[in-house]
Amino acid sequence: MRGFFVPGDESSEAMEEYDPQAIEAKWQRIWADQRAFEVPNPGTDELKQQREKSYVLEMLPYPSGSLHMGHMLVYTIGDVVSRFRRRSGMRVLHPQGFDAFGLPAENAAIREGGHPREITERNIANIRQSMRRIGWAIDWSRELSTHEPEYYRWQQWQFLKFYERGLAFRKAAPVKWCPNDQTVLANEQVHDGRCEWCGAEVESRLMEQWFFRITDYAQALLDDLDTLDWPESIKARQRNWIGRSDGAEILFRIEGLDEDVPVFTTRPDTLYGATFFVLAPEHELVARIESEEVRDYVRRAAAKKTAERAAATEKTGVFTGLHAINPVNAERLPVYVADYVLTDYGTGAIMAVPAHDQRDFDFATAFDLPVRHVVRPPDADADESAAYVEHTGDEVLVNSGEFDGLPAPEGGRRIVEKLAAEGWGRFAVNYRLRDWGFSRQRYWGCPIPVVYCEECGIVPVSEEELPVLLPDIEDYKPKGQPPLAQAEDWVNTPCPRCGGQAKRETETMDTFVDSSWYFLRYCDARNEAAPFDRALVDYWNPIDLYIGGVDHATMHMIYARFWVRVLNELGLVGFREPFSRFYSNGWVTLGKTKMSKSKGNVVGPDDFLERYGADACRLNILFLGPANEDMEWTETSVEAMARFVRRLWRVINDVVDQAPSGEPGGGVLARKAHATIAKVSDDIGRRYAFNTAIAAVMELVNELSRDRAGRDARFAAETAVSLIQPYAPHVVEELWERLGHERLWEESWPKADPALLELETIEVVVQVNGRIRDRLHVAPNTPEEELVALARESSRVQAYVDGAEVVRTFVAPGKKLVNFVT
RNA sequence: GCCGGGGUGGCGGAACGGGUGAGACGCGCCCGCCUUAAAAGCGGGUGUCCCCAUUGGGGGCGUGCGGGUUCGAGUCCCGCCCCCGGCACCA
Numbered sequence: 001m002r003g004f005f006v007p008g009d010e011s012s013e014a015m016e017e018y019d020p021q022a023i024e025a026k027w028q029r030i031w032a033d034q035r036a037f038e039v040p041n042p043g044t045d046e047l048k049q050q051r052e053k054s055y056v057l058e059m060l061p062y063p064s065g066s067l068h069m070g071h072m073l074v075y076t077i078g079d080v081v082s083r084f085r086r087r088s089g090m091r092v093l094h095p096q097g098f099d100a101f102g103l104p105a106e107n108a109a110i111r112e113g114g115h116p117r118e119i120t121e122r123n124i125a126n127i128r129q130s131m132r133r134i135g136w137a138i139d140w141s142r143e144l145s146t147h148e149p150e151y152y153r154w155q156q157w158q159f160l161k162f163y164e165r166g167l168a169f170r171k172a173a174p175v176k177w178c179p180n181d182q183t184v185l186a187n188e189q190v191h192d193g194r195c196e197w198c199g200a201e202v203e204s205r206l207m208e209q210w211f212f213r214i215t216d217y218a219q220a221l222l223d224d225l226d227t228l229d230w231p232e233s234i235k236a237r238q239r240n241w242i243g244r245s246d247g248a249e250i251l252f253r254i255e256g257l258d259e260d261v262p263v264f265t266t267r268p269d270t271l272y273g274a275t276f277f278v279l280a281p282e283h284e285l286v287a288r289i290e291s292e293e294v295r296d297y298v299r300r301a302a303a304k305k306t307a308e309r310a311a312a313t314e315k316t317g318v319f320t321g322l323h324a325i326n327p328v329n330a331e332r333l334p335v336y337v338a339d340y341v342l343t344d345y346g347t348g349a350i351m352a353v354p355a356h357d358q359r360d361f362d363f364a365t366a367f368d369l370p371v372r373h374v375v376r377p378p379d380a381d382a383d384e385s386a387a388y389v390e391h392t393g394d395e396v397l398v399n400s401g402e403f404d405g406l407p408a409p410e411g412g413r414r415i416v417e418k419l420a421a422e423g424w425g426r427f428a429v430n431y432r433l434r435d436w437g438f439s440r441q442r443y444w445g446c447p448i449p450v451v452y453c454e455e456c457g458i459v460p461v462s463e464e465e466l467p468v469l470l471p472d473i474e475d476y477k478p479k480g481q482p483p484l485a486q487a488e489d490w491v492n493t494p495c496p497r498c499g500g501q502a503k504r505e506t507e508t509m510d511t512f513v514d515s516s517w518y519f520l521r522y523c524d525a526r527n528e529a530a531p532f533d534r535a536l537v538d539y540w541n542p543i544d545l546y547i548g549g550v551d552h553a554t555m556h557m558i559y560a561r562f563w564v565r566v567l568n569e570l571g572l573v574g575f576r577e578p579f580s581r582f583y584s585n586g587w588v589t590l591g592k593t594k595m596s597k598s599k600g601n602v603v604g605p606d607d608f609l610e611r612y613g614a615d616a617c618r619l620n621i622l623f624l625g626p627a628n629e630d631m632e633w634t635e636t637s638v639e640a641m642a643r644f645v646r647r648l649w650r651v652i653n654d655v656v657d658q659a660p661s662g663e664p665g666g667g668v669l670a671r672k673a674h675a676t677i678a679k680v681s682d683d684i685g686r687r688y689a690f691n692t693a694i695a696a697v698m699e700l701v702n703e704l705s706r707d708r709a710g711r712d713a714r715f716a717a718e719t720a721v722s723l724i725q726p727y728a729p730h731v732v733e734e735l736w737e738r739l740g741h742e743r744l745w746e747e748s749w750p751k752a753d754p755a756l757l758e759l760e761t762i763e764v765v766v767q768v769n770g771r772i773r774d775r776l777h778v779a780p781n782t783p784e785e786e787l788v789a790l791a792r793e794s795s796r797v798q799a800y801v802d803g804a805e806v807v808r809t810f811v812a813p814g815k816k817l818v819n820f821v822t
Numbered sequence: 823g824c825c826g827g828g829g830u831g832g833c834g835g836a837a838c839g840g841g842u843g844a845g846a847c848g849c850g851c852c853c854g855c856c857u858u859a860a861a862a863g864c865g866g867g868u869g870u871c872c873c874c875a876u877u878g879g880g881g882g883c884g885u886g887c888g889g890g891u892u893c894g895a896g897u898c899c900c901g902c903c904c905c906c907g908g909c910a911c912c913a
Contacts, residue, residue: 695847
C-alpha cells in the first residue's frame, strides 16, 4: 500500500490536496441546511433549566460597501468565544444585524442617485454574503436591520414611553450645526470643531431640538460602572465623559440688574481671591445689558466658529459697566462678558480668581485687573507675579478674613458652610455630561412619532398608528429644513387629539437610538405585538460578552446604558446594565497607522479569503497579537497561517493512515495533548488570549508531526483538531470525519485529565545563590528532603558551593526549584 | 493640566499569584536536504560579549534609564525618560 513511500517524503501518495474553497463551501452548506447555529428561545419550562446561557455579541455593523479587517477581527473574536461556549455546554445566543440608517447612505444617494434604502440593502446583501463566507456561527433567524419598519416601529413605541415620562423633550439649545450636511450634530460627532462626517467646520446655532434627559442619570451611570467587568481604560473614558466635579454653587448679586447669578466653582477656598466676574456671551442676562459695546462683542463671539473659539490663545472680552457683589466680603467685582466662559458648562457664569486659575490670570493680565493670592503653600512664599494653580491639599488660606490660616480644603468647606447658612451658596455637584440631543435634520433615519398641532401643540402619535413610516421622497439634499418637509402628503395630517390641522415632525432620530436597544430585539426578533417579550429578554440579558472598538466606548455604550436603565424603570426589562463584560478589540493597522477609509490604506479580507481560505484568515487575524491591542497587518502572516493549516491537514491525514487506533497510552504526546487542552481552554475561556491558544495548538501539532504513527498519535490528532475548531471550523470538520467522527461543532469541549497533566518526571532547577547551576529530573512527588539531598550531591552544585557553608536552602512551591545560599 | 495604557531579539509577540538557562509560537534571515530547476515541503541555526578549543565546552552581560526590596525581579517599590490613547478655556 505504501510501496512508493520514500523516507523523508512527508506526503502519502494517496492524500488529496487541501482545498480550502471546496471544504469551506461544503461545510457552510451543511451548517445552513441544518440551521446549525440557530438557537431557539427557551420555552417557559426551559427558562428554569439549569443549562447556562451565554449571550455573545459584537457591536452592530454599519453596512458600508464591504467588510474590512476590523470586522474580520471583531466578529472572529465573538465567533471563537461563541463556538467555544456552545461546545462547553452553554446555550449560546450569537446573532447578527445591521445598523442600516445613517448619513453615509444618504450622502451616497445624493451623490450618485438612487434611494438610500436600495444602497443600504445592496450593501447588506453583500456583507451578509461575506459573513457567511467567513463561516461565522451566527443565528441568522434573528437577523434585523434598523431601517425596517418592523424594527423602528418599536423604537417609536419606546420613544413614546420616554416622552410620556418627560425623558424625551424639546428645548432651545445651542447646537453644533454642520453647514455642509445641513444638520445638527451631537457633541460626540464633533472632533476638533469639525464635522465627523464631512470635516466641515461646525457652527453654533440656537435651535429647538429633541433631547433625552440623560443628565438625570449621570450619577447612576457613574456609580454602576463599578459593577461592570470592563477594562479600566473604558470605564475611565466613561467617567471622563460624565465628568463629575464636586464644588459649590455660589450666588452673586448683580448690581443694577437686581439679579442673583449662580456660579459653579470647584475652588470655594479661593473665593476671597475673586477680583472680577465673567458671563458667557450667550448668558441670558447679557441680552439685558444696554451697551452697544457688549452687543457688538456678543455678535462677534457668535460668529466665531467653535473651533476658533476653542483654539483662541488670546483672551477677549468686554466690560459691561456692571458690578457683582462677592457674598463673602461684599466686594464689588467688575462684570465682564468673555467667550472663554462656556455657556453650556456649569451656569455660564464664573467668579474669576486670577491668582489661582490660569485662564482667569491670562484675562486679568490682558485687561489689567488685580490679582490677589489667597492660598499659599505652607512653607514657601508664593510668586505673586504668577498664578498658583496647584492644590496639594497642604496650602493655607491668606487674605481670607476669618478663614486665614486654615488649610485650604477645610477653609473651602467652611466658606461654603457660612454662605449656605446665609442663603448665598451650597455644596454642589456638576457634570460635564449634557442631555442627548437626538434629532437630525436628515432623511434616512427613524421618524419621530409626534405631530405639531396648531391647537394642541406637540401631540404624540398614538401607539395604534405606529409605525410612522418613512415616506419616499425625490430629493434628499437638505435645504435648511429637513428633507422630509418635502413629503407634503405625509407631513400634513390630522391631529390625533383634536382632529385639526397638524404637521408631522420632519426630523429623524440619531442612529445611536437605533443601536441603544437592538440587542434586546435579537432576543425576540419577530415579535409583532411588542418590542420584545420581557421574559425572553431577561433570560438572555445582560450580555455576557460584548465586543467592539474603543471608539464606541463613550457615545454608543453610554446611550445604551441610559436606554436600558430607563426601560428598567418602565418595567420593560428586569436589569439595569446591558453589558456585563466588555472586551475592547484593538485596531488593525498597516504599518503603524490605523486602517481607515479616509487614509485610503484599507486592506479588505475578500482577496485573502479567495487566496488562502476562511480558516487561514480567521487564524491569522487572531494570531497577529493580543486581540485587545492594536495589531499590525502583514501578508506574510496570512501565508504562515495557510501553511499551518496545510501542515495540520497533512499531519492529521498521516495519522489517519499510520497511527494505531485504541486508547491513548499516556506517553509524552498524550500528556502534551492534555496540557494543551488545559492551556487552550484557559486562554479562550478565561483569558481571552486568542493568540497564545493558537501557539499552543501549533506546539502540539509540531510534536505530533514527529510521532505520527505512535500510540498516542491518534489521541493527539483528535485533540489538536478539536481545540483549533473555534478558529478554523471548516477544515477541522473534514479532518474530524477522517478521524472517524462527525459533527465536531456539536462535540463537547475536551477536558484535561488532571492525572495526565502531571508529567512523569519533572525538571527541577538547582540554583546556587540564585544562579542556575544544574537540573534534576525526578518524579513529581519526590519529597522535599530527598530533593534537597539530591541537589546537594550534584557535582556542579558542589563546584559552585566550593566548600562554603550553605546558610539557607529554599525550595520553591511546587518543588520546581531548589536554591542554596552560601 | 487631569485620567488611562505601554516600553522585552531584525520584526509581531510569549513568560497568567516574584520561582526552570528570558525570548514560547510565528515572521524574516542563514545553512543543509529534496528537485534538472523552481515552488511546496523537510531538518538545523539565529540576543550579546568574552574565554578555551579539533568536533565541542565554559563564563559574563542582557526586558527604556537610575536606585531599592528579596535567597531569587521582565514581574513588586521609589525616582526619572520616552511612546500611544481619552478628556479639556469644563471654572
